[in-house]
Each structure stands twice: as structure tokens, then as C-alpha cells.
Amino acid sequence: MRVVELSATSAGAYAGLLLAELGHDVVRVRGPGIGADGGSDRAGDDALAASRAAFLDRGRRELGLDVAARPELLVQLAAAADVVIEDLGSGGLERLGIGPRALRATPLVRLSPFGQQGPAADWLATDLVVQAMGGVLHSTGYDGEPPQKLPGDTAAMLTGIQGATAALAAVLGVEAGSDAARTIDVAAQHSLLQHWSRHVQQYAYSGLLMRREARVANGVTFPHTVLAADGWLYLLALRAPLDAMARFLGIGHLFDDAMADPAERMRRWPQVEPHFREALRARGRYEWFAAAAEVGWTFAPIEDAQQVLHGPQSVARGFVGQVRDGGAAQGAGGGWPCPRLPFTGGPRPVQANAADEPVAAAILREWLSLTDEAIATLCAAGAVT
């Protein structure tokens, strides 16, 4: 499957990366108006921005193209592709000078914060603003304090997953003859709404309002985030009686019959809490995790990024591969550990960063069957790089 990616944000970039890691031939077109002129929301000179680029800009070839000067080249590339993905915002493609009928032969997947149409289609947005208007922001954080953003470009990347899925659906529909879509418009706000739908639906059915949790547990329930001997542990034992949980943790003797009363638990919690925390610090987080699993409870280690990369389950599943990207490399082998796709089932390569070698000629030769002379002319004119 051939894909043209026109991305200025993490949404289109993640969609392109996912399709590339699935083995498809993705050409990322860059140039004025397409994320290469300071117009990318992924710009920035801090180390996290560099890591964002290192993760997202892998696995596909890039073609520099001055669309304003040679719009027909973009149209030709699109026509040679099976699908086009863009995230240039409401009307962004039209501003590049591409006529509305130009891409009709090729399905177009459009990713944007709010969609191509509608009263807020033109609103300016960042990931925080989309998380806010998609609602998931409101659920995270502590009661009485500002809601907390999910990290990085979460909203854009969720939209990227939708974009990759829509691209595959569009191509399959055409190739299988089941249905053909010209344009699929995916909105980040609408995508985010799915990710806290339980709260939205519970309000619709039961009028249940949502408050963020209190910062300090009071003994009615146990704290769910605690320190084990070697790191953080998440305690989730839905439907498990508190006295059973207390016995499991080795503090069952502190839970007599009176503690079944929530008011009494709240009253005694200041005395019980030190014992609770001490009991948890007696074992490592993986030890607790395995012991809880044996009785059917869903504890979990709360891992940081390093621990995710090197944890026993990641190693056993081969979740992490090595990416080579020259000067930024850290490992002894000249690469850095990078997560693979989160599902197995086919080849699971970790795509390298885009090579610096010139690829424009190869793309134009393979996709458009241009001659070497024609390619040389375009390069000499600065239309492609």
C-alpha cells in the first residue's frame, strides 16, 4: 500500500509511522506549508521535542517539495498513492493550491483538532485545548485543583491511530469493492470523547456527576498508589472486601468487625495507615503483583519509562528493538531502545530514522516513473529536494 503523508503535527506523523511499521510504503512530503517551515507544532529545541521527533519521524522516506511552485507533482504523487493522509487543519490542503477535485481518485484522510466543518472547525488548538474540549482532561487530577493534562501530544496521537485505521479501511473498501470513501474527516475532539465515554454515558443514564478523586485517601477505600520495597505499586482489587485485602497485606488483625463501618474506618485510619504503608514496603512491587494475581486481584507495578523498556514482560515479548540514528545514539551498539508496535502477528521491525541519503530521485522514479533527466531538472529547479 502506498501512502502520501502531509503532516505538520503529531497526528499525521503518528498515522504515518504506524502505517510504515505495518510495512506500507509511506512517503512523507515536506515543504513550505507542510510542517517544514516552522509551521509544525512539533517544533522546539528542548530534549523532549528531539525525542518526539526521534520516535515519530521513523520508517518512511521524505520528499521535499515546493507545492506552491509545482502543485502538479503533489497531485501526481497522490494519484500514484492508495491513500493520502493530511493534518494541515481545516482548509489547509486547499491553501496549498490543490483543487478540491484533484484527489478524488485517491481516498483522503483528514486529521484536525475539531474537524473540517462546524462552528469550531477554525479554532486554534494545542493538545491541551483538545484534551479540554474532548473532556478527558476533566477526569484527571485531584478534586479542587486544576484538571491535569495527559502527557505530550496524547490527543494528536490518538487521532493518528484513528487516521491510520481510517486509511486502511478506505483502501480495503476500494480494493475489496465493498465501499469507497473519498474523504474521511477525523476530529481529535471527537476521538478524545471516546476515551472517557463511561463518565459521559453514566451521566446520560443515571445523572451521575464526576468529581476528580481526593488527594488524600481517608480509609473508606485504601490508597491505590503506594510505595513497595522497590518502587510504586498500584492496588486495584475491584469488589474485593477491604478486610480480605487487609489480611492479604498482613494487617488483618487491625480490621475487626467494627471496621466494616465506613465511619469507623475513617476514624481509625490515621492509626491504621502507617501499618498499611509499612506492610506494603515489606515486598517488592513485582512480588506483590504476582501474589495478587494468584488470588485474582489486579495489582500492577507503576513503571517509569526506563522500567517499561527493560521490564520482564517487555523483554519476554520482544517489545523493544534498537533504532540507529547516528549522533543521538546512546547504546553501546550505536542505537537506542525503541518500542515496537503493541501487537504481534507479523514482522515487527523497528523502523530506523529517516536516512539523510537523497531519496527524492528514488521516489519519483518508483512512484511516477519519471526519467533521470526529468528528475534532474526538478532538482535543479529546487522544486524537489
Add this chain to the structure above:
Amino acid sequence: MAARHSRTAAVAATAIADRRGRGRQPIAPAAPVAFAAHETRRRATRGAQPRQTRHRAATRAGMPRYIPATGKEASQMAGRAYRPLAGVRVLSFEIAFALPAGTRTLAELGADVVRVAPPARAVGNYIGVVDGVFQRKPCVSIDLQQEQGRALALDLALAADVVCDNFRASVLPKFGLDAATLRARKPGLIVLKLSGYGSPGPWSDFPAFGPSTEAAGGMNRTIAGEEATPLRVGSGVFSDQLAGRFAALSLLAALHQRHTTGQGATIDLSMTECIAHLIGPHLAYAARHGRPAPAHGNRDRRYVPQGVYRCRGDDQWIAVSVQDDAAWARLVDLVGEPGLRDPALATAAGRWDTHDRLDALLDAWTRGFDKDALAARLQAARIAAGPVRDVRDMHDDAQLRARRAFSLVRHQPPVLGQRAHPHVNNPWVVAGRERLALTDYRWNGRDNARVLKSWLNLGDDAIRALAASGALRSAGRLVVDEPPVPRALHDPEHARRLQLP
């Protein structure tokens, strides 16, 4: 390649003619690009105004609140629905949320998805009905403990294009329904297993809920940073929905591959790895720098200041991102606070160093405003801002209404006293097409006969015999027991507010 090239050339010619020829006007520079900072700058220098008035008008205009479930409009819509997966059969042994969310997406794209449920006399499933992830799926109920039941499940699996499950790793192999067995019988079959931690590995058979996989996948530490107590996502279904998104993606990829090569696939999906991949940039930072990335909370070095500030009302907030220095200058003019006119704040670097003070000043300014009115005012000044939606005003959002983001799902019989409820639908708008209507939760065994006739060509006698043997069951009714809702968290006006029928 020749065919590709000729199609390319023809379309290119059309496009250029479209753009330049036949006396057409050049395409007008249209709307500003959200997400892209360069557009903020461009619009600001042109002095263009956003379509704030249109936003308000749409709110007033009585735009249909929900996609209808029945009636003339619904039937017209069904005829124009987008169905790229028409003809694809999916058999799903599914519970809880994650896999059902993924297979519902396939159903919304036209696939024939059948849910297999365990035998039960009556089904009490408030959260299953409310979550909506079982919609558009007929349900059969099979007793896998019985030999006839296992044979029936195997027949259904071999009649499917896709078989998936989200039980623990050890469950389906006990019934001879594991991927190896199924694909030995039908190599073109696509089999997906979704679980908390994936297989193989030491945690493969550990039970998991979505929030525990968020913890194990690195999300909680990444939100809070190394120094703070980890913070969990408050949604409750964030990881479940994410895994559902990746399940749909992996199955679409496998279906496309099968169409191209004829080969099936065996997919093993880990919810924890879905979370880890989503925070891939943070994992890349850790890998490249040998330590986790610093956490900035609501702040972002690209947009300074950026934060969530209090507005008028209980737990009401606005999100504001200043995308560049020009936007900052406009914000300073709007706020009118002399302390913000300090030349040291003219650059993002200067503002980053005093972020705490800026947050305090902005919070003092925003708290007197209604969040929607203030967001519209800031957007009018070309400053990225948006109201923090909560469960009450989500359905009122004019943009979501314009996209018809909620479909009305009819109940028969009524559920919790209402004949229908709105549900979030697939976030794609396909040009010229409608979304398939969402149909209600089907309880265990409700569609036994219909599915067995359609998929296996079984006659009434055979179906009756299976039912008599106990291999095929049917729950008599659906019981939706509402859990107690604390008075302090209950809005008794919700049905009126949402205009439920």
C-alpha cells in the same frame, strides 16, 4: 506501473485545470489552521476574525442533538451508510470494555460482528448497557463446558473471517478454540487475542483492568514525573478504549493483508504495550538520555504560558495555550494587568522562568468569566483556548453537535425509565455518507436462532435440539440494576437537560 502513471497524469491534469483554468477564482485563503502555530501568526498579522458568531448561531439554531435511531431519517441514513467492512464476519468472545470497543468499531464500519456470551438465566449488566461497547452486535450464548457447545463454537469460528477474545490466555485453549487449532483448520482465518500484558511472558495470565495497564505501561509516572506521586488517568476506560483502537487497527491491517496475499494472521495485543507506544516519545527520551523525561504538568515549552485556569462556577475551567509571542501580546492587551507588560515576558524563555507568577495572574483574571464566553473571546483574539468540558456540557458542545457525535440508541423495553439514550459514535465523518445507526445491547442468547441460520444454515429443528441439549442457552431477560448514586453526585435534571425521549 504504467497504469498507475496514466491515472496519475490524468488526475494531475484535472487538478491543475481545476485550480487554474476555466475562469475559476483561486481558492480563497480560508480558515486558519488549528494545531499549527504558523497559522496563528499569519492570521494575527492579517487581523482576520474567527467565526465566533457562527459558533453561537449553531448553538441557538436547534441543530438536531442526536443521530436518530428510528424513523424516516434513520432509514434514509442507513441507505447511505459507509460500509467498507461489508461481508466481513467477526466472532468475538468478549467481556468488559477493551475488545468490545474495538469490535464495535468494526461493526460501525459494516462488519457482521457476533458476540459469544456464556450461559446465564438473566443478565444484569448496568455497565455493559451504559458503556455501549456491545452495540450493533447480535449475541449468541453457548455453553463451552458441553461437547456440543464446543463443536458449535468451532463451527461458528470456522465460518468467520476474524475470531477474537479477551479472556485470560489459558481460557480458550481449554475448549479447543486457540489460534493454532483454528488456523490449522482454516489458515486464512485472522485470530486476535487481547489481554492486559500480552503473551508470551511472565505476566501473560495475570488479570488486568484498564487502569492497571496504564500504571504498568508508564502513563501514571509520565503524567506526574519522577519526583511526584504517580497520577492515574481519571477516565477509568482510557486504556480500554486505546486497546480497542489498536485492536481495530491491527484487524484492519490483517484484513488488508489477507485481501492482498490470502494469508491469515495470529495477533496478540497487549494493553500495556498500547499505553507504552502512545507515550513513545517519552520512552525515546528515556532511552536516549538514560533517565525519564521531566514532567511539566499542564505546561509545555512550545506554548508559554499554558495552563488550566479556574472560571465562574463549581469546578469550571478553561485551557489556554499561548502559541507565540504575538499571541502573548494580544493576551496581555485583553487581560490589562500591568504586571504582564514586563519586557522580560516578551519571549517564551522569559515567560517560562516566571510561569508560576503568570499562572497566578491568569487564574485571578479568568475566574470571573464563564468558560464558554471567555474561550470564544480568546479565540476571537487568535489565542488558543477552550472550555474544559464536563459530563454535563459535553452534549451541548456546538462542534460535537455539528459532527453528530452522539447517536440515539432506542431501548426495548425502556432502560432506567427512558426509551432511548445518546451514545458516543465513531469519530469519522465520511463525505457524503452517514454513520450506521447504533442498535441496543443484545443480551445473552438473544440472537441464537438468527445467527445460526445466517452463519451455519441451521434449520429450526437443529437449533431446537441444541437448545434442548443445553449447548445453546438464552437468558430470559435483561436486568439493568442501577448502582446507588450518591446524592452529592446526582443531577436529577439530567434527563431533561439531555432531552431524553
